[in-house]
Amino acid sequence: MADRDGKIWMDGQMVDWRDAKIHVLTHTLHYGCGAFEGVRAYHTANGTAIFRLEEHTDRLFNSAKILRMKIPFTKEEVNEAQKAVVRENKLESCYLRPLTWIGSQKLGVSPKGNQIHLMVAAWAWGAYLGEEGMKRGIRVKTSSYTRHHVNITMTQAKAVSNYTNSILANMEALDDGYDEALLLDSSGFVSEGAGENIFVIKNGVIYTPDLSAGALNGITRNTVFHIAKDLGLEIVQKRITRDEVYIADEAFFTGTAAEVTPIRELDRIELGSGSRGPITEKIQSAFFDIVNGRNSNYAHWLAKV
Numbered sequence: 001m002a003d004r005d006g007k008i009w010m011d012g013q014m015v016d017w018r019d020a021k022i023h024v025l026t027h028t029l030h031y032g033c034g035a036f037e038g039v040r041a042y043h044t045a046n047g048t049a050i051f052r053l054e055e056h057t058d059r060l061f062n063s064a065k066i067l068r069m070k071i072p073f074t075k076e077e078v079n080e081a082q083k084a085v086v087r088e089n090k091l092e093s094c095y096l097r098p099l100t101w102i103g104s105q106k107l108g109v110s111p112k113g114n115q116i117h118l119m120v121a122a123w124a125w126g127a128y129l130g131e132e133g134m135k136r137g138i139r140v141k142t143s144s145y146t147r148h149h150v151n152i153t154m155t156q157a158k159a160v161s162n163y164t165n166s167i168l169a170n171m172e173a174l175d176d177g178y179d180e181a182l183l184l185d186s187s188g189f190v191s192e193g194a195g196e197n198i199f200v201i202k203n204g205v206i207y208t209p210d211l212s213a214g215a216l217n218g219i220t221r222n223t224v225f226h227i228a229k230d231l232g233l234e235i236v237q238k239r240i241t242r243d244e245v246y247i248a249d250e251a252f253f254t255g256t257a258a259e260v261t262p263i264r265e266l267d268r269i270e271l272g273s274g275s276r277g278p279i280t281e282k283i284q285s286a287f288f289d290i291v292n293g294r295n296s297n298y299a300h301w302l303a304k305v
């Protein structure tokens with residue numbers, strides 16, 4: 001990925017993509033304390049727009065706060081940086097990756113005395129779990145790895161270090177021939193995917209784990225709450241067991257990268273009809289209308305670049 005044309009915003013400057021480098025003694029590289037965001041921009045009839053930009057920037061600042069890092073830019077500057085990166089790289093639709101990390105002034109577990117950095121990159125990225133998965137649904141495996149307990153690395157921070165857990169779970173699932181992992185919390189209840197929140201549907205009601213199961217407070221998750229309300233569907237946040245997923249009528253993952261991806265199988269057990277369910281399809285379609293600017297009720301969620 002490093003060998004590309006384009007620009008990356010780094011600490012207030014537009015830097016050539018190939019020159020956007022850090023030192024090997026960067027604190028975050030050694031100890032894993034940093035935070036990032038995943039954001040998408042869509043090509044709408046009114047031009048390219050970033051979806052729920054302010055919410056993503058708020059979460060980035062909250063993640064940094066939880067990790068005791070002080071981002072040396074304002075939220076407005078970070079919002080502007082994201083718009084500028086999309087414009088500068090002439091991207092019509094893309095994924096954006098803001099990242100804040102601790103510098104290389106000194107090592108040792110205490111980060112005190114180090115500079116806090118921020119960068120924003122953007123590139124074209126299609127369906128995260130595959131175009132076919134979007135239509136047919138994906139195959140998921142319950143992970144042998146447990147999701148972080150809420151009092152370990154802090155689950156409401158989109159912390160760099162939390163993703164070792166995601167990587168292990170995802171690699172295990174892929175090595176076993178599945179598309180993605182489902183992680184359980186330390187009490188054995190359903191938490192979330194390696195990079196997605198999960199929803200299950202039973203008898204017309206939508207269920208999703210409450211955040212005490214250690215799942216990230218996903219912005220797409222919140223978008224689905226709005227969509228369900230518009231569609232007159234009830235959403236219940238509660239503890240969910242893996243066998244409740246086995247006997248669900250439908251299930252889907254949500255995430256900025258994954259968008260709304262149906263789940264057709266968990267642990268080789270077919271869910272419902274074994275393909276994308278009708279309620280999932282309605283939610284997916286409403287989601288794409290909103291992000292692509294086809295639902296004027298949500299125009300305020302689209303920040304023109």
Ligand code: PMP
Pocket residue numbers: 038166192193194195196197215216217218219220221254255256257
């Ligand atoms: N959980 C995890 C672990 C994630 O990495 C993501 C992706 N950011 C999500 C949930 C979904 O969050 P969002 O909808 O805000 O992208």
